[in-house]
Amino acid sequence: MPAGQQPILELQGITKSFGGVEALRGVDFALYPGEIHGLVGENGAGKSTLMKIIAGVHTEFSGRFLIDGRETHFRSARDAHAAGIAMVHQELSVAPDLTVAENVFLGNQPTNALGLVQWRRMAREAGEQLARFGIDVDPMSRLGDLPIGLQQLIEIARVLFSGARIVILDEPTSALSPPEVERLFATLRRLREAGTSIVFISHFIEDILLVSDTVTVFRNGRKVAETTSAATSKGALIEAMIGRGGEALEHSYTDDLMLPQPSDSPVILKVDQLSLSRSLKDISFEARAGEVLGIYGFMGCGQQELSRVLFGKLKPDGGTLAVEGTPRTFASTAAARRAGVALVPESRRDMLFHQEPVYKNISIGILDRISALLLKPTEERDIAKRQVEQLQIRPPVVGLDLGMLSGGNQQKVALAKWLTYPPKLLVLCEPTRGMDVGAKNDVINIVRDLRARGLAIIVLSTEPETVLSLADRILVLKRGAVVREFSNEPVSKDRLLEAA
């Protein structure tokens, strides 16, 4: 770390809470000119919250915020931008229907005296900028026609060349192929030589170690370690992230857990060589009755796409699916449901009707079983009441609008929807995300109970704890491919993170 130099950005004792929950507690952070600073930590550790404070997205917090040694308070992202701070968010924010050149110059196209866009100049300059990045594309081609990785590189290039002094990159490599990652790193190093300061957030610890000078580790809203990359290792960072022997909140899954022998019960789902453009590559696996198959991986590893393919929402480009030995191509979610597949997506908003009462939310997937033409409201309510009782949904009022329930209870409703006539295969995405410990345990118990009833269950999660608490067998997904299977062997959070 450049000793004696003045930090370009310095944060002291930053505390930020959302509705009484502290996301950051007294965090100090300093960024020096010409430094690449890596940030690591689990989901919800506070990395993104801190970056959003720096980028002027969150403006309410306590603590001191200094730029070039002067105390500053941003009132908006625009203020941060004016101060030379730029951020590339995890989700792509490009305009796919505009040309590459327009995207590069979004918001500040070169114009002539009449205010008309100088297309030729814009195309030339965009081409030059991208070439410096090692990107060789026609600046007048439509951005949306390019592969996702290239789109992401172009977005990053735009921000890097916008003249910002501080650039924050949130998970920039998750959609990139190895050579693209190389190109990005080469550019980052060049910018560092030119004096730009870069904050680099990533789940890929190898990437962090490869490119950054300094690494800061977050855990539970606190900064728990700061070190130079040269002086640390992947193992040491993972240990700091998880906090061995630290606060024993729940089961921390830091110790080895023994996975059971592979089950020999009937195969419910057989997936062979499944692929989907850039998201999934040759994925093959089986899910068996009475078994929970965990699929773990970082954000953007292809879990979401995989779950959508299994439920007929996305069409794969290649590969086959078979349910109980019968080959299936799901033309629609209705076809998948008829074949005995059910999905609970990670976002409850996507599968629940917030303005409708609980009982309508529970009965919607099974209405065709209880009524041919006319609705049977009494039967619907009775079924819903049984589910509400069994899953201990609170408050136990089936006529209440779903939106009035807490997140954990909404998640239970999402499960209840499929349980009156249990499917053969239940696919759960992030089943315990954002829940308190009690609700989490309830959901875990429900899933275990379903397993005992002989369902094949697939749990997809980016949280190692979720997978470890539920799975009998674990696949690790990395950039769209299965890179490791854990079965009949010891597994722990470290081992999962190591594999991913």
Added chain:
Amino acid sequence: MASSETALAAGQRARGLAPFLRSQMRNIAPFLTLIFLSAFFAFASPSFATLDNLGNILTQVSVTGIIAVGLTFVILCAEIDLSIASIANVTGIAVAYFTLQESYVNIANIPLPGAAAIILSILLCALLGLVNALGLTVIGIPSFIMTLAMMQIAAGISALLVRGQIAYKVPSLITTLGSGSIGGIPWIVIVAAVMLLGGHLVLTYTRFGRYVYMVGGNREAAEYSGLNVKLILGAVMVISAVCSGIGGMLGVAHFGSAQQNEFDTYLLDSIAAVVVGGTSLFGGRGGIGNTIVGLFVLGVLNNGLDHVNIDSFLKILIRGLILLAALVINVYAQRLREKAAE
């Protein structure tokens, strides 16, 4: 359990009358508008608040009402159908085209028995609805654009059938239902009432009706619940076209002639009736009850403006302003309800 449920439901309501009223804004506002308009015209003109005039209003909104039944299904699904008036027109022209006309009518038509004429006309509008449905669900054209094209296509078929001429005769059943009456009540009012009631029963008591609300409420969630969303969307487009066709046939009988551009005003009127009544443009909220209130608001307004001494050109502007106010309330009501749910 039952008692705890009542207690909690009461608790939900007891959180305050204001939130409850706010969440019901879309049902209350149109009703208040109706009462206000009726009171205003009753006060402004002695000829307005009479039984005779009530009959007039009912007759005047009947064709709009029949068309609006199907449109309610479409808007509940958060889609739109701009081809309703054109489909009504072409179906009305078709039923006349298949009927023997007087010798002075210069149209090279194909006279058929009444029943055949009616069945063919219904098939025609169902077919046009099916084209809308396929364009929307299979090809994926937004309903706004798809039905805009269909509006032109149906107008084109109308033009080809009548070639600028006017036909007068329609099958006797249609003549009776469109312009006859029983016991002093016009048949067209009875047909409109029966269709509105039918639409209400389907939406409220059938599985299909529930699916319509769910698809409109959250299409993504409907799909993640394994509903065949495309089938439901396709069905509402066909229902809308068939309702429009029936409205068109009876309308032709009611007006006594079949010609090009006869139904042009019914597009705006039908959409206005549904939306003024409080059915959400974002889907999932509202229903036939709302549409009926909307029909009355429009009927009272159109009829009442004739009873007061007002510049007939100003009437058009006033109708536009009332529609704008209804749209503002519609969008605002959605926001209030979302807030109340949080």
